[in-house]
Amino acid sequence: MFVIFALKDDSNKGSFSASGAWFPLALFFLIFGIGACFGYETGYAIxxxxxxxxxxxxxxxxxxxxxxxxxxxxxxxxxx
Structure with a gap:
């Protein structure tokens, strides 16, 4: 949740701001990363x-x- 909030925060202007057209791609990589890290052990139980x-x-x-x-x-x- 914190990563999603950080991505959607328009005032968060770090080195990469994903709060525009980049949000769906950043969200995809977040979910893919969680699944790649924990998917084998938990059966992709997100x-x-x-x-x-x-x-x-x-x-x-x-x-x-x-x-x-x-x-x-x-x-x-x-x-x-």
């Missing part, structure tokens, strides 16, 4: 509403604690 609900329901119907470690490389290496 939107909590689309990630937590299905995991909670899967856990409730009996899939066990494995639903909380989806995408965790070290968990799956031991099972292969």
């Amino acid at each position: 939107n909590l509403a689309r990630d937590f609900g299905p995991r909670l329901m899967s856990y409730a119907v009996g899939y066990g604690h494995e639903v909380w470690s989806a995408g965790n490389y070290y968990f799956w290496v031991g099972r292969v």
Whole structure:
């Protein structure tokens, strides 16, 4: 949120001001960067509403604690 607020702030005139036509591109790189950094470990779980609900329901119907470690490389290496 802080990065988005900083990008949209018109009074923020740093070395790169993205508060105009550059905002969509800067927002794309922000979301892409978050996904590239955390996507492998968390299954690209940026939107909590689309990630937590299905995991909670899967856990409730009996899939066990494995639903909380989806995408965790070290968990799956031991099972292969």
